[in-house]
Amino acid sequence: MKPLRHASVDVLRGVAMLWMTVYHFCFDLQNAGLIQQNFYTDPVWTWQRTFILSLFLLCAGAGQALAGQQGQRWPQFWRRWGQIALCALLVTAGSALMFPNSYIYFGVLHGMAVMLLIARLTVHWGRWLWWLGALAIAMQYIAARAMDTGWLATFFNETPLNWLGLINTKPITEDYVPLVPWMGVMWWGVAATQWWLRRRLAGPAWVPGPALRPLAWLGAWSLSYYMLHQPVLLALLWLAA
16 A cells, blocks of 8 residues: 655655755855855854755654554555665765765665665654664764774774764765664654654645645655756756856
8 A cells, every 4th residue: 555645744845855955056056166165064054954854854754654654565665765775876876976086875865775674664663763763863972972082983984884873083975874863863753753643633634735835746756856956956057157
């Protein structure tokens, strides 16, 4: 059974997509030398990235909570998971051409592929997901202190294991979304949606108004849009130049 879509989640995801587009367009302007900004250390940009990514992962967690409630079967899950995993490989290939010294090997789609599988396996853990989410987020700071020196720091900072996020030195890559702390955000998305589903009053589903329908459409086609938006933005910049 294919899970029914919830317009509220699609609208939130659409907001994240629109925000991401503006962010990436500014990043492209920086790469083209048309503006001068530091996307790696300036809080104006680093905090925006954090909020955009958090909104994405909260929505992904909400989707898993809804799928669990509606009894989604594993074949449907694997079909969508395969699409995300394939797109992650395409992102790696494309980024290797554009940024050979800092290509993306564990970005948002790579992280989501792993995190969605974990979320699927733990979707019925109930209120424990709040605590697991808090632990995953806290581990970002615990690991940085616990592994400040010694062989553990070297061990987990290496590329084969830094996707876990138990690091004290950020790797050189254009996008990095490890399990710690971001799995915690997705778990909170699952837990918050399950809490909402338990308390939702019976009644007709919410239908977005005309002003919000484009966002709902964008959220419903988020993966396709994610894969196409950067090539389109770059093409537009090339034509303008």
